Amino acid sequence: MRSEDRRELILAAAAVVFGERGYVGTTTDAVAKAAGISQPYVVRMFGTKAALFQAVLDRSLDKLILEFRQEIAEYDPARGELHACIGRRYVELLADRGLLLSLMQAFMLGADPEIGPTARAGFLRVYRLLRDEGRFSPEEATEFLSGGMMINTLVGLRMGADFDTDPEVREMLTAAMPTKAALLRDLARH
Amino acid sequence: MRSEDRRELILAAAAVVFGERGYVGTTTDAVAKAAGISQPYVVRMFGTKAALFQAVLDRSLDKLILEFRQEIAEYDPARGELHACIGRRYVELLADRGLLLSLMQAFMLGADPEIGPTARAGFLRVYRLLRDEGRFSPEEATEFLSGGMMINTLVGLRMGADFDTDPEVREMLTAAMPTKAALLRDLARH
């Protein structure tokens, strides 16, 4: 396989594993198994586990920014308010397993001297995009981001696992994501 | 020192370290050093690192619940709306270093077979408290929690570290926490 394709394959697998177990909890061997290759090859391709994580973060953030930017460009007021439209995109990104969770795992490691700066810069990029291109006020932007962090947390918790068995979970998820609550159930099936 | 006091000392130190580095990233030796004792003694006292983390979670959640319950009990409409009052308590809990962050770290490990159930149950306890004792609607409760997850994320990111040097950070934090933004700066000084 071409090195470039292999690289993308590993990054996708790594995003899932990093999102699930966090940076430290992820072994390069687990990434290798998820990508169907050998552990040393993962290291060979990215140099170090830390470099792999940074690559995953870059890829996740680029995808997120791309989606948001696209939504802003194509925005049609007939389809509802902008923040609702971007919110819909955000929720759709949950289908790209590991994308939002790997970012969130990085956000929780702000004290790390290498991950911290990257994570802060990434978060700020999103804030700026909403404010400058989306014309959100600072208050609108932080409110939007709050909803995003809530969703990330609920997914991280695998709260959807109890969607069918616990009525309170169903109620809470429905309140948090009126139309897409059931999606969290499906995501938790892994 | 009495075993009971020592236990509390270790739990407080562990909450800080777990909150900073996450469950997997925390070594029992780092906890021991933070508590000023030897590594084997930490293990001796709690059995395993996993048990220590569970104990930290219990302690953190109990404190949080206690504060919220107290605020609800003492609630005086003259001091503003209830969600604003509880929100103020929440922000004050940031002073208890590690308390909210260790919880948040657990929330991101929902896929873990041991941590996951505890984390979900803990989150639900807070939701139920807001709904049943605080008389929040499901929508009000999830909106409140969204703000909480946003604050946790900003603290996890150590976003306050750039409060003085980056005007955009200042703007964002001020929008997210109108009165208490500067508090995040001080928290990031560690």
Place this chain on the structure above:
DNA sequence: GTCTATATGCGGATAGAC
């Protein structure tokens, strides 16, 4: 109640073959 010494297992990284 608290320590020092240490066994043991695991994970990241390297060497080198094909």
Place this chain on the structure above:
DNA sequence: GTCTATCCGCATATAGAC
């Protein structure tokens, strides 16, 4: 481009002394 074999360091946990 990809593998097998392996080194080495680190972290949890145990043994046992004081």
